Amino acid sequence: MYLKAVEINGFKSFGEKVYIDFNRGITSIVGPNGSGKSNILDAVLWVLGEQSYKNIRAKESQDVIFSGGKEKKAATKAEVSLIIDNSDRYLDFDNDIVKITRRIHITGENEYLINDSKSRLKEIGTLFLDTGIGKTAYSVIGQGKVERIINSSPKEIKNIIEEAAGIKKLQANRLEAQKNLGNIEVNLDKVEFILNETRENKNKIEKQAELAQKYIDLKDEKSSLVKGIFITELEQKKKNLVENEDIKVKSEEECSILQEKFDKTLNRLTTIDLEKEEVKKQKILIDSRNKELKDVISTKETEQAVTRERLDNFKKDKLLKEEYSLHLENKIEKKLEEINTLIAKKEELSKNILEMEAANKEFERKINELEAIKVEKTDLIESRNKKIRDLELEKQLSSNEIENNERKLKSSLDEVESLKKELDETTKKELANNEEKDLLNSQIEAKQEELIKTEERNEFLVNQLSEISKTINKLSQDIREYEYQEKTSSGKLEALIRMEENNEGFxxxxxxxxxxxxxxxxxxxxxxxxxxxxxxxxxxxxxxxxxxxxxxxxxxxxxxxxxxxxxxxxxxxxxxxxxxxxxxxxxxxxxxxxxxxxxxxxxxxxxxxxxxxxxxxxxxxxxxxxxxxxxxxxxxxxxxxxxxxxxxxxxxxxxxxxxxxxxSSINQIFERKKEIKVLEEKVSNLKSKIVEESKRREDLSIKLENYENEIDKIDSLEDSIRKKMELLKKDFENLSEKSERISKELRNIKFNIDDAEKYKTSYQDKINSSVSNIEEIEKHINSLRKDLEADELTLKETLANIDELNKQFSDTRIIFLNNKNSIEQYERDIISKENENSDLKEEKEKNSNVVMELSQNIEELEKNEEQLQKEIEEHIKIYNSENRDIEVLNERENNLSNEERELSKDKSKLETDLLHSNDRLEKIIEVIEKIKTDIENINEKLTELTDVTAKAVEVEKLKSSKDYLRSLENKINNFGDVNLLAINEFKELKEKYDYLARERDDVVKSRKQVMDLIQEIDERIHEDFHTTYENINENFNKMCEETIRNTEGRLNIINPEDFDNCGIEIFIKFKNKKKQPLSLLSGGEKSMVAIAFIMAIFMYKPSPFTFLDEIEAALDEKNTKNLLAKLRDFTDKSQFILITHNKETMKESDSIFGVTMNKEIGISKIVSPDKIIKILDSNKESN
Incomplete structure (x- = not known):
């Protein structure tokens, strides 16, 4: 297995996607400081699951996302992938290529992927367990980690040995087994509690089951006797049924005779009813016709009344309309008189207007002449005023020109004086430059002293960081232990509380x-x-x-x-x-x-x-x-x-x-309550300890962070001092340049003085010319103002004449205008009156038409009234004829009613006799039905008792048997409340008890198996650890002898009897010297000891690939070569990626690539080795 490539996109300074290929052997990553080399190492740690952003030189999650630069937007996410060749199946993953990816979004959301499929951090950690690869393993050695290994606590050194021993997976399995054991213990307590409760309930229900069995036996005896009684009673019922059937036949014959007589009487009564019904129908028919006639007559009379009423209304309307016509004629005559009056008034006013019109025209002519004079003089005055304003403006411009020339003259004189002063000041500046040089030298010396102090403070802070880190690790272990105890106790407490909530034990x-x-x-x-x-x-x-x-x-x-x-x-x-x-x-x-x-x-x-x-x-x-x-x-x-x-x-x-x-169950409940109380107190105490220790750890972490921040500040301060020294040198150069500028300025001053003298004469001539021009302008203005006064006087007289004419003719003109308005009003009134008169004529014509229509309607209604009167008289004759037929039908109806009364008496007597006879028959039928029902009920009960063996009961002993049955029932009732479910419940509880007992045995067996497994894992952990420890101890001593001449190195287990809490110390002894603590070693010696320790681990279990960040920084050339030779020995088992500035390292590398940064946009890029070497050389020359 080896690392094929790393893909970085948006992580820290890698703002653009970068794909870095790695070869087997030794690969060097080179580049200037600040180019982003170490960000590659941070990216590897981050993708392997590093959760502390401080360990990858960041404050928070957003710091790892590219923040943007000049014309380059910030990234919205960061993503890093490791591409691993797994063709040898070194990793437990069935694929030749394994791609591990971590992605973080700007929102802080993290994603983990294995071969582009979503995964969890735990799965990635499990995949690399015991491989030497991981966020805390020895496969990634960052800046400062070499020294931190030396300063690590014994517990931390032990963790590194455990990683090399490959027991992390075993420890994880043991932790899982311990959790399972805790769950098993809780389950066992719960099963024991339920088992005890079930045992008590089983013992209690057993007595109830015995009582229930006695109860059932008595019930069976009762059922047997009941069946015997039912059989005897059934035979008796059957005999009674036969006797009652004979009586029933006789009663039915008697009922039949009475029924026949009754039916004949009933038939005649029915016939009478039919005849009476026919008579009623005829009467109803006649009544119906009479009613219709009566309705018709009533309708006709109503119609006649309506006709008369309408006739009267029409006559009234006609009379009103005729009166309205006379009224309209009178109004029309009045309107004509008003129109004639208005026309006469209009003609009279027209004569007056003709007489006044000639005088009005003469007035308007005079006014127009005066207005023309007024306009002429007004325009002339405005023109003269404008000319005066223009001359005043020209005069003002000449005055301004005089002031400007005087100001320029004065400015030239002032400039000469200013240049002389500037010469004196420049001389003083030269003296000040020399003083400033002396001051710069003293400042450089002060900065050198400050630099020494910062280096001393830096060393102190590094030592403090090591001590605080040890304390934080110890606190973290204690907190984890408290959290484990709290989780176990809380789980048990929750189980007990659930039992209490479920009312277990009651x-x-x-x-x-x-x-x-x-x-x-x-x-x-x-x-x-x-x-x-x-x-x-x-x-x-x-x-x-x-x-x-x-x-x-x-x-x-x-x-x-x-x-x-x-x-x-x-x-x-x-x-x-x-x-x-x-x-x-x-x-x-x-x-x-x-x-x-x-x-x-x-x-x-x-x-x-x-x-x-x-x-x-x-x-x-x-x-x-x-x-x-x-x-x-x-x-x-x-x-x-x-x-x-x-x-x-x-x-x-x-x-x-x-x-x-x-x-007892009460005792168990008490014990449970007591245990809940103890557990609640324990959990509370553990939580308090966790909070206290976490607070202490947090305080130390803040202190650690403050120290780290101070170190960062000190580094910045050192850079600042150096930069200031450079600035002081530049300031000295600037002072020399300033002297040259002063000489040049002196020459310019002399030239400007000569130039100012020339301009002085020119400015004086211009001033004299402007004064003469002003005097000419003032003469012209005075002449214009005299003409203006004469024009204004003429305008004033004209305005007065206009006012006088307006006053003289104002009354006459008002009368003239009023008369013209009155004529227009009379014309409008005449038109309005004529329109009103036309409307009245039209209304009169409409009214005449309505009178004619009303006359026609009156004539028609009078004819309708005569016709209705004739029809009413004819219908009254028909109605009287129908009433005589009804009297004949009433007489026929009385005769039928008399016959009906006689037959009804006979019917009542027959009905009574028949009723009594039927009652007797029904009673017999009821008796028979009851016997049949009893027989049926007995048969049903016997059917229910089919499975019961009947006890023989004789007729003579039927009563005594029933008495005995009652005694059995009394005995059964005396049992009181019997739990009939007790038998089955006892059976179920016994089965449950047996099942729980087996469950308890299984849980006990599981507990033993888990305890055996934990013991087996512990033995395996101890064995593997000690084997690894002995091998690494031996390797360490060998490496010390080889890499650090005249030294012995060994590892020593502290507190070996307590394996879980023991630690490992590193000891170094130089030959011919006393043993000394590691803290007294030089930086190079510490680095060599740390490297020897790391190489000792590699000799026992090399990591498939290893990142080393400037591991040889503190080594001289000889030790660097020794280190590279050792690394070369392991290249057949491991792949080494070194971040370095050392040329020896570069020479020994199998492959090399560079990292550089565009400072303007802050993006790191991968470049060829030749280019990066040129960049490094240029940086050295500039320094």
Whole structure:
């Protein structure tokens, strides 16, 4: 197996997709600092499941996603894949190529894939178990990890040895087996508890089953006797049936004769009814015709009345319309008179307007002449004003030009003075430059001292990081142990709580009632009270019969529960109804040592159940021992029962009960409650410890992070000092350039002074010219203003003339305009009146048409009224004729009624005789039917008793047999409540008990198997570990001799008797020197010891591929060559990928590629080795 390639996309500085091929042997990754070489190693650690972002040089998950750069957007996800050649099936995966992928989105969501199929981190970890490959294994040695190995705790060194021993999978199996063992222990406790409960229930139900069997035997005897009685009674019933059948025949003959006479009478009565019905039909027919005639007459009369009413209405309407026509004629005449009046007024006003029109035209002519003069003068004034404004503007421009020239002249003089001052200042600047040089030298010396201090602080922080890391690892181990204990205890606690919630341990009847869902059940007494654990034996001994009493809201709820138990035959239970119990509390007024107090005071419950507590415990005193109890009894200090804390019970009458109880269901419930309480306290304590240790670990982690941050700051500070020194040099160069600029500025100043003198004369000439121009402009303006005053005077006189004309002609013009308006109004009024007159004529014509229509309607209605009168008289004649036929039919109906009365009397007598005869026959039939029913019932009962053997019963002994039957029934009734299900229940409980016993045996067997498996795994772990340890110890000593001259190296197990908590220390002893701690070794020596240790592991179990990040950084050239030679020895078993700056390493590599970074956009790229070497050389030359 070897690593074929790594694919990186969007991870840290690899903003673009990169595919890196790897060959077998040694591969070097080179590139300048900050190019992103170590990000490849971080990517490998990350894809192998690293969860601590600090270990891959990041603060949070988003830090591993490419953050973007110049004209390059940030990535939305990061993805890394390892492509592994697995053709030798080194990994337990049936494929030649294995691709491991990890992907993280900007939202923080992680995905793991194996060959592009979704997977879990656990599956990836399992795949690489015991291979030396993993996030914490020895196959990835990052920057600083070499030294951290040396500074690792003994426990961490042991973990590395365990990885090499390949026992991680065994440890995982052991942990899984231990979890299974914990579950088995919980299941075994549960099975034992249920088995004990089932045994108790089986023993109790066994007696009920025996009683039920006796009950069934008596029932069988009763059934046999009942069948014999039924057979004898059946024979008697059959004899009675034959006798009653003969009587029935005679009664039927008598009934037949009476029935014949009755039928004849009934037939005649029927005929009479038919004749009477015919008469009624004729009468109804005539009545119907008369009714129709009457309705017709009524309708005609109604129609006649309506016609008359309409006739009257039409006559009234005609009269009104005629009156309205006269009214319209009068209005039309008035309108004509109004129109003529308006026309006369209009003609008179027209004459007046013609007379005034000539005067109005003369007025308008004069006004127009004056207005023309007004417009002319106004335009001339505006023109002169505009000319004055233009001259004023020109004057202002000349003044501004004078000011500008004066300002320029002054500016030239000021500039000369300014340049002279600048010359003095430049000289001063040159002196200041020399002083600044001296200051720069002192600053460089100060920065060098600061650099030494930061290096010392850096070394201190690195040592602190090592110590804190050891402490954090120890805390993590303790937390894991506490978490395991808490999980085990919580699992057991949850099982016990579930048993309590499921009412395990209670009597079956109690459990069924609690699970019935009946409203008003508060619970079982034992579940609703609390007391000290030491009182458990006393309470169990004194009131064990009451502890499973069910507390209910009232007696109605108790009745429902009892009915529920009775209906389902589930057994018996006791109930304490809160509304019915009577409390009788006894008080102990003595004051004796050894008396704990009344049980009612020592047992607590909710206020709601205080009455129940007093009811059950109010007559019970709890004392320390039997001597105190008997002493109280002898002195008559307490009238109730007394119980000791050990369970000895002394009754109020002197009976003493004691001994050791076997494990009862109550005892088991008490034990369960006690265990729940202990487990709750244990779980709470463990959780507190976990929180405390986690807080301590978190504080140390923050401290560790602060130190790491400080190291980062120190590194930044060193870079800053160097950069500042470079800046100081650049500042010196800038000062020299500044001197040259000052000389150039002096030359420019002299030239500018000469130039300013030339401009002075030019500016003075321009000022004189502008003054002459201003004087000419002012003369022109004065002339224009005189003309303007004359024009304004003329305009004022014209306006006054216009006002005077308007005043003179204003009244005449108003009259003229009013008359014109009045003529227009008269014209409108004339048109309106003519329209109204036209409407009135049209209305008059319509009204005349309506009068004509009304006259026609009146004539038609008068004809209709005459016709209706004739029809009414004809119908009245027909109606009188029909009434005479009805009188004849009434006489026929009376005769038939008389005959019907006589026949009805005869019918009543015959009916009575027939009824009595039928009653006798029916009674006989009822007797026969009853006998038949009895026979049928007896046969049905005998059918039910088919499987029962009948006991012979003679007719003479029938009564005595029935008496004996009643005695049997009494015996059966005296059994009371018999649980007939007890037999089957006993059988089921026995089967359940046997099954549970087998289950317990199986669980015990499983427990032994798991314990044996754990022991076997432990032995295998110890054996493999010690074998690996001995080999690596030997290899380590050999490597120390080879790589570090004159040294001995060995590994030593600390606390070997406690394998799980033991550790391994690394010891180094230079020949001819005393043994010294590793912390006193130089950086190079530490690196060589760490490399020797790593190579010792590789000699025993090489990893298929290994990443080494600048592992030779602290080594000299000779040791580097030795290291590379050792790595070359392992290339047939392992593949090495080295991140390096060392040219010796590059020379020995089988393949090499470079990493560089575009600083503008911050993206790392893979480049050819030639190009990367050029980049490295150019960096060295610039430094």
């Amino acid at each position: 009597f079956k009847s109690v459990k069924e009632v609690l699970n019935s869902g009946i409203s008003g059940i508060d619970g079982v007494l034992i579940s609703l009270i609390k007391f000290d654990d030491k009182l458990a034996k006393a309470i169990e001994a004194a009131v064990s019969g009451n502890l499973q009493d069910i507390i209910v809201e009232d007696k109605e709820v108790a009745k429902k529960c009892i009915a529920f138990l009775t209906e389902r035959k589930l057994g018996r239970a006791s109930f304490l109804a809160l509304d019915t119990i009577k409390v009788s509390r006894r008080e102990f007024k003595g004051n004796m040592p050894g008396v704990l107090g009344l049980a009612a005071d020592l047992v607590s419950a909710e206020d709601k159940y205080k009455k129940v507590v007093d009811f059950v415990f109010g007559g019970l005193l709890i004392v320390e021992n039997i001597d105190v109890a008997t002493d109280i009894l002898n002195k008559n200090l307490f009238a109730g029962n007394i119980v000791t804390v050990n369970g000895e019970l002394v009754s109020s009458r002197g009976r003493i009960t004691g001994g050791e109880n076997q494990k």
